[in-house]
Amino acid sequence: MDKNKLQLLSTDFLLITVVVLWAGNLPLVKWALHGNDVFVFNSIRFLVAAVVTAVIYFSRNTWQPLQRNDILKIIGAGIVANVFYQLFFIFGINKTSAGNASILLSTAPLWTVVFSRLIHKEKVQSQLWLGMVISLFGVVLIIFGSSKKISFGSEALFGDILMFFAAMMWALNTNLQKFFLTRYSASQLTFIWMMVGSASLTLIALPSAQTVDFTALHWSYYLAAFSSGALSIGIATYLWTIGVKRIGPAKTANFNNLVPVLALFLSYVFIGETLETLQFFGAAATIAGVWIARRENKNEVVE
Numbered sequence: 001m002d003k004n005k006l007q008l009l010s011t012d013f014l015l016i017t018v019v020v021l022w023a024g025n026l027p028l029v030k031w032a033l034h035g036n037d038v039f040v041f042n043s044i045r046f047l048v049a050a051v052v053t054a055v056i057y058f059s060r061n062t063w064q065p066l067q068r069n070d071i072l073k074i075i076g077a078g079i080v081a082n083v084f085y086q087l088f089f090i091f092g093i094n095k096t097s098a099g100n101a102s103i104l105l106s107t108a109p110l111w112t113v114v115f116s117r118l119i120h121k122e123k124v125q126s127q128l129w130l131g132m133v134i135s136l137f138g139v140v141l142i143i144f145g146s147s148k149k150i151s152f153g154s155e156a157l158f159g160d161i162l163m164f165f166a167a168m169m170w171a172l173n174t175n176l177q178k179f180f181l182t183r184y185s186a187s188q189l190t191f192i193w194m195m196v197g198s199a200s201l202t203l204i205a206l207p208s209a210q211t212v213d214f215t216a217l218h219w220s221y222y223l224a225a226f227s228s229g230a231l232s233i234g235i236a237t238y239l240w241t242i243g244v245k246r247i248g249p250a251k252t253a254n255f256n257n258l259v260p261v262l263a264l265f266l267s268y269v270f271i272g273e274t275l276e277t278l279q280f281f282g283a284a285a286t287i288a289g290v291w292i293a294r295r296e297n298k299n300e301v302v303e
Contacts, residue, residue, distance in 0.1 A: 048225065064184060064185070112252075
């Protein structure tokens with residue numbers, strides 16, 4: 001096996017690890033937020049993530065000075081990734097149903113391809129488009145195959161719009177990263193963006209934090225916040241950034257469609273949710289779509 005193929009396989013492994021971390025994070029966060037403040041929990045997660053990414057970066061690298069023209073742009077990318085996306089997501093999921101949120105967020109890979117074409121002028125191969133469409137179709141089958149009610153009524157309209165923008169923010173974030181990954185390491189950029197997110201979200205959480213009795217919170221709440229921040233935000237975001245650098249935003253984003261597939265099976269195994277026949281077909285379609293989009297291209301070179 002040549003070096004390029006080995007690098008591609010290692011990239012797939014890293015991104016599958018991200019999928020596992022993000023899928024496992026969903027039940028953890030839902031459990032921790034029961035009866036607790038969303039903003040405070042999110043702030044704790046990002047503070048932990050900032051520490052983790054700092055350890056990853058400074059244990060492996062020395063600080064590389066930022067070019068003056070890049071400073072505001074990098075901060076702006078961090079705001080898109082860890083402030084705008086987080087706020088759209090938090091408020092949106094509070095307003096709409098989980099079914100609607102899943103459908104709207106699962107469009108992020110398709111928006112990533114669109115932004116990649118608009119921003120980077122990248123040529124999108126037909127097999128990538130086909131894989132994306134098949135994966136998205138699989139996600140829709142998973143959601144509609146469940147017994148959960150999916151409603152698009154007027155009461156959820158505002159939340160639907162927010163989740164739609166959340167998907168677009170994540171897609172935009174994935175594309176903005178590529179501008180800087182040719183000049184700076186993935187670990188340095190991840191650290192900077194985590195600092196931007198933790199500082200901003202902590203300021204937003206301050207009013208709510210004044211009403212929280214931190215000594216009354218169970219230790220498991222802090223364990224959940226620390227685990228979620230360290231694994232699903234800190235480490236997973238770092239690995240995701242490596243994926244963007246190696247194979248580009250469009251192909252990296254398609255791995256997002258595996259998250260609801262794994263989350264479905266984890267819910268079935270650990271909390272006893274019903275797994276319908278249609279959902280099996282949806283899972284198979286999603287995995288097939290990722291495989292089609294990631295099929296080796298003879299002209300593909302890993303950076």
